[in-house]
Amino acid sequence: xxxxxxxxxxxxxxxQRLVTLKIRRYDPEVGPEATWQxxxxxxEKGDRLLDALHHVKWYIDGSLSFRRSCxxxxxxxxxxxxxxxxxxxxxxxVKDLGEVITIEPIKGLTVLKDLIVDxxxxxxxxxxxxxxxxxxxxxPTRERLQSAEDRARFDDSTKCIMCAACTxxxxxxxxxxxxxxxxxxxxxxRFIFDSRDEGADERLEILNEKEGVWRxxxxxxxxxxxxxxxxxxxxxxxxxxxxxxxxx
Amino acid sequence: xxxxxxxxxxxxxxxxxxxRAAIEAHDQGARVxxxxxxxxxxxxxxxxxxxxxxxxxxxxxxxxxxxxxxDTMRGGKMLNHxxxxxxxxxxxxxxxxxxxxxxxxxxxxxxxxxxxxxxGGHRFARLAHVGDRTGLELIRTLQQRAVALGIxxxxxxxxxxxxxxxxxxxxxxxGYRRVDGEFVAWQAPSVILATGGIGKSYVVTSNSxxxxxxxxxxxxxxxxSLVNMEFVQFHPTGMVWPISVKxxxxxxxxxxxxxxxKNSEGRRFxxxxxxxxxxxxxxxxxxxxxxxxxxxxxxxxxxxxxxRDEVARAINAEVKAGRGSPHGxxxxxxxxxxxxxxxxxxxxxxxxxxxxxxxxxxTVEAMEVGPTCHYVMGGVEVDPxxxxxxxxxLFAAGEVSGGMHGSNRLGGNSLSDxxxxxxxxxxxxxxxxxxSMAASITQEALADxxxxxxxxxxxxxxxxxYAVWHALQxxxxxxxxxxRNADEVERALATIEELKAKKLSVTGGRAYNPxxxxxxDLPNMLRVSECIAKAALERQESRGGHTRDEFPKPDAxxxxxxxxxxxxxxxxxxxxxxxxxxVMPPELAEIFExxx
Numbered sequence: 001x002x003x004x005x006x007x008x009x010x011x012x013x014x015x016q017r018l019v020t021l022k023i024r025r026y027d028p029e030v031g032p033e034a035t036w037q038x039x040x041x042x043x044e045k046g047d048r049l050l051d052a053l054h055h056v057k058w059y060i061d062g063s064l065s066f067r068r069s070c071x072x073x074x075x076x077x078x079x080x081x082x083x084x085x086x087x088x089x090x091x092x093x094v095k096d097l098g099e100v101i102t103i104e105p106i107k108g109l110t111v112l113k114d115l116i117v118d119x120x121x122x123x124x125x126x127x128x129x130x131x132x133x134x135x136x137x138x139x140p141t142r143e144r145l146q147s148a149e150d151r152a153r154f155d156d157s158t159k160c161i162m163c164a165a166c167t168x169x170x171x172x173x174x175x176x177x178x179x180x181x182x183x184x185x186x187x188x189x190r191f192i193f194d195s196r197d198e199g200a201d202e203r204l205e206i207l208n209e210k211e212g213v214w215r216x217x218x219x220x221x222x223x224x225x226x227x228x229x230x231x232x233x234x235x236x237x238x239x240x241x242x243x244x245x246x247x248x
Numbered sequence: 249x250x251x252x253x254x255x256x257x258x259x260x261x262x263x264x265x266x267x268r269a270a271i272e273a274h275d276q277g278a279r280v281x282x283x284x285x286x287x288x289x290x291x292x293x294x295x296x297x298x299x300x301x302x303x304x305x306x307x308x309x310x311x312x313x314x315x316x317x318x319d320t321m322r323g324g325k326m327l328n329h330x331x332x333x334x335x336x337x338x339x340x341x342x343x344x345x346x347x348x349x350x351x352x353x354x355x356x357x358x359x360x361x362x363x364x365x366x367x368g369g370h371r372f373a374r375l376a377h378v379g380d381r382t383g384l385e386l387i388r389t390l391q392q393r394a395v396a397l398g399i400x401x402x403x404x405x406x407x408x409x410x411x412x413x414x415x416x417x418x419x420x421x422x423g424y425r426r427v428d429g430e431f432v433a434w435q436a437p438s439v440i441l442a443t444g445g446i447g448k449s450y451v452v453t454s455n456s457x458x459x460x461x462x463x464x465x466x467x468x469x470x471x472x473s474l475v476n477m478e479f480v481q482f483h484p485t486g487m488v489w490p491i492s493v494k495x496x497x498x499x500x501x502x503x504x505x506x507x508x509x510k511n512s513e514g515r516r517f518x519x520x521x522x523x524x525x526x527x528x529x530x531x532x533x534x535x536x537x538x539x540x541x542x543x544x545x546x547x548x549x550x551x552x553x554x555x556r557d558e559v560a561r562a563i564n565a566e567v568k569a570g571r572g573s574p575h576g577x578x579x580x581x582x583x584x585x586x587x588x589x590x591x592x593x594x595x596x597x598x599x600x601x602x603x604x605x606x607x608x609x610x611t612v613e614a615m616e617v618g619p620t621c622h623y624v625m626g627g628v629e630v631d632p633x634x635x636x637x638x639x640x641x642l643f644a645a646g647e648v649s650g651g652m653h654g655s656n657r658l659g660g661n662s663l664s665d666x667x668x669x670x671x672x673x674x675x676x677x678x679x680x681x682x683x684s685m686a687a688s689i690t691q692e693a694l695a696d697x698x699x700x701x702x703x704x705x706x707x708x709x710x711x712x713x714y715a716v717w718h719a720l721q722x723x724x725x726x727x728x729x730x731x732r733n734a735d736e737v738e739r740a741l742a743t744i745e746e747l748k749a750k751k752l753s754v755t756g757g758r759a760y761n762p763x764x765x766x767x768x769d770l771p772n773m774l775r776v777s778e779c780i781a782k783a784a785l786e787r788q789e790s791r792g793g794h795t796r797d798e799f800p801k802p803d804a805x806x807x808x809x810x811x812x813x814x815x816x817x818x819x820x821x822x823x824x825x826x827x828x829x830x831v832m833p834p835e836l837a838e839i840f841e842x843x844x
Contacts, residue, residue, distance in 0.1 A: 027756070027757065027759060028428075028759055029756075029757035029758070029759050030757070044490075044491070044492075045490065046489075046490025046491065046492050046493070046605075046606070047490070047492045048492055048493075048605070051492045057714070057762060057763075058714045058718070059714070062712065062713070062714060062754065062756070062761075062762065062763030062766075063754075063755060063756030063757075063761050063762065063763055064762070065760040065761070065762055067286075067287070068457060069286055069290045069292075069294075069456045069457055069458065070290075070294065070295045070456045071456070071457075071493075071496070072493065072601060072605065073600075073601070073604070074294055074295050074381070074383075074384060074597070075286075075289075075290040075291075075294045075295065075456065076289075076290065077286065077287065077290050091604055091605075093604075093605075112427050112428075112759070112760060113427070113759050113760040114760070116427070116760050119287055119403075123287075123288070126395075127395050130396075131392045131395060132350070132351060132393060132395060132396040133349075133350060133392075139349050140349070142345060142361075143344075143345050143349075143354075143361060143362050144348065144349070145356075145359070145360030145361065146354075146356055146360050147356065147360050148356055148358070148360075151353065151355070151356055154353075155353075158353050158378075158385065158388075159381070161294075161384065162289055191351070194351070194353075196351070197351070
């Protein structure tokens, strides 16, 4: 597959060096099998993996598909499996990845093309835990009050950017897509421990079901994978504890 | 074959404005579809850091809508549509409280109220915020609300054309599903554009991939007009190093929290760039400026917190004068001004961004910063009450609409704009749909739209869309950037004409093919770039986000005029007309005479 106006890929300036990107590619219009394809890419100090992927797309193969948006770790679009671990490509520097870098789609979700996976099951899990504030009674005329301590209680789980790096690093999720996965539980945690929310009971019931929080085997993959540094496993443990003691 | 859906209101874009509009239209009883290019929750709004400007008075009880209105108009150098600025200032506090009611997290005062922070151009601490991730929380809250209401969202679909009936009114929208390239159309009497901005026409930009001017271009093609397109905001503080992250935003909150700008000689140079227009309200000594952070009542604002256009021009001038930082910016120093603990608590995202991407510890070292293309003030010309465009059934809200911010937007006024006018557009679009006959799209219109979308596959010897895109970005960056002159803008227009004439070829199939997607986005980028360049050439003065080398001062006569862009008669390019500014009623004009 070539594009017109193709530039030679191995032109390396003095301040650059060559790395090899080994990318898992799949195109349903070409064939049923995924294949590995290698690209030689010149990189310089400070380049992120996303820059190297852009080099491939802009100058070598315009059909290479991957999601990306904000390009600095806020939108959570570009989670991928990089050298075997889930990372955001906009937040890892090429210099930390060696001479040959393997890049695959995140695991456990159906691959649609190249590094693009079907995110529908992920979004369905998110929806299933009722990810919205549940309150009774009338809305207040001004804002609800919340103390700094109450606000801090669930600060960590509000940092989630829904990149799916945690969920798709979870061995339980790989083997059973029906499991909500860590992200949905973090999102539930965000509401269960919000002092303004009154829906903890119904959310805990959902999480208590057979595909719920008890499937977690505490492997800590999710915590390692989170690009925001959220203590994912800890959040899951707190939800488990809330279920046992029925007290938030 | 095109997959066909029926709705009352179709919202194009799922950032703050689109989601707020969809929620409102839904609440008004309309059947609503949201169509967006990205996955839900990834829209550009997510990147907003500083906060939502609203005169809630939680920290300064003397704050009210009149002060916010005045700040906004003065920040826009009085070119704003006065009625939009008024509605915005009046309604923003309710929109923030409503978000809180829906569950949004905010930093709080010691009394448990929503906390507010200082920002450039705002007289009082006015930005409701959560750390430096306010946009993330805003979009997540609206996304969660949309889930709670069960609103239909078509993720990863791109609209390529608006469809109109024989009477010229909107009948729907046509586009493709990114994942498999199949065509989809939505029949609806109301379409709300909420597509954001145009930054991807520039090399150095803080904008995300989505910002290809789709809504601006769709509106023009449907027969609507754009206003204020010459005004492009260059945010003063983008990263300049490493080169791979050049342009990524550093929030204005760094300055709001006490950060100062210094040149290579260590001088706080902003004191040298206080314009006459803001002299009375700006501190002229470092001592007064530093006192202001704790006592707003008895001191004037530091010059680092002048509106963005002033700060961006000052940085540009320092670098040109040879007093820049090693990588062509200036220094933004918070390390010597606040404790490491404070910096990490108030600006956690900035701390991590520099640590990870630039290997700089901002609690120890100064950041290197420079201007980056951030926001387009110009957009679809709309009715201030309803956000209705010239085309019946077409509405626009958020960055894609024009008029609200005049020649320069104040920080924090974007998130509030999204909420205030998103809601208004939602109401008006639902009302319009109720009063309309069911929309109907003809087979011919669909066939024509399909054929146009597939053209890049048929063209065998055309150019690589990436090469054309990069040529456009270079021209806009170099020739229609922060400082402009007639000669350079004319050269940019010549380049745009050359690029418009190019045929584009793509390879591969229709399944998630980024080369094809770009080939369809490019005409939009070219069209908005032509608007920016033509309007920039026409306006012979300097005002807000438009600076002309040959005409360095604002001109009173130009201050009474807007420039309007429409498609020209043969639809091959942009026609420009001058239009008098709407006149502010005397009871509002008085506000500018008052001591507030």
